[in-house]
Amino acid sequence: MKVLVVGGGGREHAIIRKLSESPKVEKIYCAPGNGGISCDAECVAINAMNKEKMVTFAKDNHIDFVVVTPDDPLADGMVDIMEEAGVPAFGPTARAAIIESSKVFSKDLMKKYGIPTANYEVFGDSDAALAFIQEHQTFPVVVKADGLALGKGVIIAVDKNEAENAIRSIMEDKIFGQSGNQIVIEEFMTGPEVSVLAFTDGKTVKPMVSSKDHKRALDNDKGLNTGGMGTVSPNPYYTDEIAQECMKTIFLPTIDAMNQEGRPFKGCLYFGLMLTSNGPKVIEYNCRFGDPETQVVLPRLQSDLLEIMMAVRNECLEGITIEWSNEAAACVIMASGGYPGKYEKGCEITGLNSKGQIDDVIIYHAGTKKENGKFLTNGGRVLGITAIDGTLESALKKAYDAVSNICFKNAHYRTDIGK
Ligand code: AMP
Ligand code: GLY
Numbered sequence: 001m002k003v004l005v006v007g008g009g010g011r012e013h014a015i016i017r018k019l020s021e022s023p024k025v026e027k028i029y030c031a032p033g034n035g036g037i038s039c040d041a042e043c044v045a046i047n048a049m050n051k052e053k054m055v056t057f058a059k060d061n062h063i064d065f066v067v068v069t070p071d072d073p074l075a076d077g078m079v080d081i082m083e084e085a086g087v088p089a090f091g092p093t094a095r096a097a098i099i100e101s102s103k104v105f106s107k108d109l110m111k112k113y114g115i116p117t118a119n120y121e122v123f124g125d126s127d128a129a130l131a132f133i134q135e136h137q138t139f140p141v142v143v144k145a146d147g148l149a150l151g152k153g154v155i156i157a158v159d160k161n162e163a164e165n166a167i168r169s170i171m172e173d174k175i176f177g178q179s180g181n182q183i184v185i186e187e188f189m190t191g192p193e194v195s196v197l198a199f200t201d202g203k204t205v206k207p208m209v210s211s212k213d214h215k216r217a218l219d220n221d222k223g224l225n226t227g228g229m230g231t232v233s234p235n236p237y238y239t240d241e242i243a244q245e246c247m248k249t250i251f252l253p254t255i256d257a258m259n260q261e262g263r264p265f266k267g268c269l270y271f272g273l274m275l276t277s278n279g280p281k282v283i284e285y286n287c288r289f290g291d292p293e294t295q296v297v298l299p300r301l302q303s304d305l306l307e308i309m310m311a312v313r314n315e316c317l318e319g320i321t322i323e324w325s326n327e328a329a330a331c332v333i334m335a336s337g338g339y340p341g342k343y344e345k346g347c348e349i350t351g352l353n354s355k356g357q358i359d360d361v362i363i364y365h366a367g368t369k370k371e372n373g374k375f376l377t378n379g380g381r382v383l384g385i386t387a388i389d390g391t392l393e394s395a396l397k398k399a400y401d402a403v404s405n406i407c408f409k410n411a412h413y414r415t416d417i418g419k
Pocket of ligand 1 (some may be wrong): 118151153187188189190193215272283284
């Protein structure tokens, strides 16, 4: 089969490397891809948001199956347009992707169907939100832009003043554009965070192995929120007992709720959970594989990813057995200095072989380009150095050993992933 993967980050690289293990896969294209991906797939210079060009490419090149993974094209209906054109595609429709693209939708869904989450209020104008905060007594509170905001739309305000600033900057200054037309103000929860990605065809839900992201830019969870600076799998806090509870109180009820709403979800549903003293609660849903969670989850997958994705799309997931390795995986993100703020691009990366790899680990490329045989930085998150081994400690050691052999100007990484 000829497969087209839409996107071009570390997550897509991990998906492509796993898909290429499938005996069914004859050729993989990636649009737009990146420098490292170009060693494993044929990259096509089409922007991930360009639906018309993407469909034309898929038709002209007789693509058998399309995998759409980034949030923006999913919310914009990339899967819908592929399916309408007769090209089978993995991922939710725009109607279902709203579970991520509108926090107001997802919070109201959880409330309506009794799915545990933080208490919240929704506001459509800043005056009402500011009046609410004036009367509010408990801090911190969490202020969230309704729409997509590159993973930056959540502000944890420690006092009244910070909450007012957050409301004004999101709703009046529009720092996240139209995504801030509505906001959610919610209760601050505490507890370990867990990411669970799950395959679902709208009827059956099969959770993947758990993982843990490290969202802050600096060690000891200091600094700004990022897309994710590193991950480990399994998540040591997520016991079998908790997994069973989540299946009963969160995963199945969410799939049922989406069906009840006439928005059946097919694809990978990401549950961002917090294990609070009152049980597991949902922080957020994503309508897609997490990045960099995918980079530690998929290396542990022992079954055929293409077969699973096709079963999701064809609504026959129940009959598929999914096997996982018992090993642990760790991913350390090497980022450009300054990320998630301003950073330089085009710096040469040394220490990688001609395929952009190093022995003993897997290097998932997030923001690189390849020019004249050299790999150059081309994004905030540059590389995800990933190792899989018998224990979390040994996987981390392998990953950090490899990190110390890779160089680029102002490279920044956390030294406490998995600690
Ligand atoms: P999100 O983009 O929704 O995943 O939020 C980013 C991060 O903010 C999460 O990973 C949590 O660490 C934190 N966060 C979001 N909502 C809450 C909440 N209600 N209570 C505590 N922390 C939160
Ligand atoms: N790592 C979190 C996300 O993919 O949004």
